[in-house]
Amino acid sequence: xxxxxxxxxxxxxxxxxxxxxxxxxxxxxxxxxxxxxxxxxxxxxxxxxxxxxxxxxxxxxxxxxxxxxxxxxxxxxxxxxxxxxxxxxxxxxxxxxxxxxxxxxxxxxxxxxxxxxxxxxxxxxxxxxxxxxxxxxxxxxxxxxxxxxxxxxxxxxxxxxxxxxxxxxxxxxxxxxxxxxxxxxxxxxxxxxxxxxxxxxxxxxxxxxxxxxxxxxxxxxxxxxxxxxxxxxxxxxxxxxxxxxxxxxxxxxxxxxxxxxxxxxxxxxxxxxxxxxxxxxxxxxxxxxxxxxxxxxxxxxxxxxxxxxxxxxxxxxxxxxxxxxxxxxxxxxxxxxxxxxxxxxxxxxxxxxxxxxxxxxxxxxxxxxxxxxxxxxxxxxxxxxxxxxxxxxxxxxxxxxxxxxxxxxxxxxxxxxxxxxxxxxxxxxxx
Amino acid sequence: xxxxxxxxxxxxxxxxxxxxxxxxxxxxxxxxxxxxxxxxxxxxxxxxxxxxxxxxxxxxxxxxxxxxxxxxxxxxxxxxxxxxxxxxxxxxxxxxxxxxxxxxxxxxxxxxxxxxxxxxxxxxxxxxxxxxxxxxxxxxxxxxxxxxxxxxxxxxxxxxxxxxxxxxxxxxxx
Numbered sequence: 001x002x003x004x005x006x007x008x009x010x011x012x013x014x015x016x017x018x019x020x021x022x023x024x025x026x027x028x029x030x031x032x033x034x035x036x037x038x039x040x041x042x043x044x045x046x047x048x049x050x051x052x053x054x055x056x057x058x059x060x061x062x063x064x065x066x067x068x069x070x071x072x073x074x075x076x077x078x079x080x081x082x083x084x085x086x087x088x089x090x091x092x093x094x095x096x097x098x099x100x101x102x103x104x105x106x107x108x109x110x111x112x113x114x115x116x117x118x119x120x121x122x123x124x125x126x127x128x129x130x131x132x133x134x135x136x137x138x139x140x141x142x143x144x145x146x147x148x149x150x151x152x153x154x155x156x157x158x159x160x161x162x163x164x165x166x167x168x169x170x171x172x173x174x175x176x177x178x179x180x181x182x183x184x185x186x187x188x189x190x191x192x193x194x195x196x197x198x199x200x201x202x203x204x205x206x207x208x209x210x211x212x213x214x215x216x217x218x219x220x221x222x223x224x225x226x227x228x229x230x231x232x233x234x235x236x237x238x239x240x241x242x243x244x245x246x247x248x249x250x251x252x253x254x255x256x257x258x259x260x261x262x263x264x265x266x267x268x269x270x271x272x273x274x275x276x277x278x279x280x281x282x283x284x285x286x287x288x289x290x291x292x293x294x295x296x297x298x299x300x301x302x303x304x305x306x307x308x309x310x311x312x313x314x315x316x317x318x319x320x321x322x323x324x325x326x327x328x329x330x331x332x333x334x335x336x337x338x339x340x341x342x343x344x345x346x347x348x349x350x351x352x353x354x355x356x357x358x359x360x361x362x363x364x365x366x367x368x369x370x371x372x373x374x375x376x377x378x379x380x381x382x383x384x385x386x387x388x389x390x391x392x393x394x395x396x397x398x399x400x401x402x403x404x405x406x407x408x409x410x411x412x413x414x415x416x417x418x419x420x421x422x423x424x425x426x427x428x429x430x431x
Numbered sequence: 432x433x434x435x436x437x438x439x440x441x442x443x444x445x446x447x448x449x450x451x452x453x454x455x456x457x458x459x460x461x462x463x464x465x466x467x468x469x470x471x472x473x474x475x476x477x478x479x480x481x482x483x484x485x486x487x488x489x490x491x492x493x494x495x496x497x498x499x500x501x502x503x504x505x506x507x508x509x510x511x512x513x514x515x516x517x518x519x520x521x522x523x524x525x526x527x528x529x530x531x532x533x534x535x536x537x538x539x540x541x542x543x544x545x546x547x548x549x550x551x552x553x554x555x556x557x558x559x560x561x562x563x564x565x566x567x568x569x570x571x572x573x574x575x576x577x578x579x580x581x582x583x584x585x586x587x588x589x590x591x592x593x594x595x596x597x598x599x600x601x602x603x604x605x
Binding site: 171177200202203218221222223243244246247260262267288290291304306311332334335348350355374375377378393396421422 | 544545546547548549550552553554556557578579580581582584585589590591
């Protein structure tokens, strides 16, 4: 590569990184009936100039998006206390808020956020904590504040300090479309394009430690499975077989990857040992076997098969080699993903010709349909098991949407342009 | 095949002419006559070959026109990989064309947007395979055919509803 094309390649990459292609916004469409009122007071900036990031603003929109909270509008606040002695409870009671969150932000090399939550009725401190990290990660630190507040008040760990992968497509009527694999914060902020191609990019999935991803790319004019390290950017092509190379998903221990290959004539599930690249064939059936996913204990795989005539979810026990059918409710159940509790399974189900997201409780064997739009697919469950992110169609555009596992909270994440699909919610990020 | 047969005839005639020339080298008259006969025969054979080649080229062009007329996209019913009668007729034109050449083809399978993406990848492959199998049964060597599934990733029509979906459930021959 000569110097000029090197410079140009760098330039193109930079463009791709900076352009807010398919930047997601959030529209809350449904929350819980009685969300908890909370006042997130702007945090005091204890440095020179203006604060590099509105930490309280990020926390405010996180809590609001969860549907569990109704934050007090800043414009209604009578003051912005940042220490306990400046809180006048009477003022906050007048705003009917139950909790008040205050904090202070400083930077001395590292960014430091000190914050406290108070119960307005009891006039007591609920908890206080500190988050520290690189100023470049200010938004991620703010999401950690949200995680702590959410856990204190709901009993469930928050999943705001996590990230999303998704595929977006810009249609090009004059020729081939543009496919992009994008990494963003859980609120859609700070999108980074990891891969841009004129050929399809599909099936993004996370390693269990959140440091690596895998996906399918058609960049060689055939599908192949790749893995990419998010810290180093190093990329490795894992498969290049004749036929399908699809549906890569990492094992819970991170050592293996389940995938679908049709190299022997028919789509079957295989497991690749990532160190040796050795393949073990899991299913052997003339039907379509696809969309494998691991149970959190790593002892069995769920997959989609039409061996019974129509697609249904089956479970393969890696210890015994036994296969049993898991779904019976509805004529089409596919692409399962399992919550960390190993109990809730989200999947795509067909009802009256429409495709919805449903949740199956493996213990009670009850299925609840969570969505009502017609073309819902690719469900991905948050690491805390609370929300399901999925792809749907709004108008004739592909968008992402989310629904809580009880169906009570819903929001959409439309992109400014292009079609967005195949969201993959990260595991908890290792600190 | 026709081309080989004509070429064979030319070879035989040339060989006979040379043999005759060799055998009668003592008699100049006979030699001249034989040479003239051989030259005439060779010319006739060459003419026949040209005519056959022209006829074949014309035949190939007719097959090309027939294949172009039926198009290179074959459509399927919902969630089905069974070739329709119409798709079979269209494929027959392409098979006839392929039989006169050593060209390789690529079959790209596609689905509509309904159903999950990876299941549709498998369905697109099934469609491409059923086109491949039909071609193989009808005499196209399997090594000349490559199949790739794009699932629902590359629609022709972006909207929803059957009018759009029907255009997307297809195999493209390239």
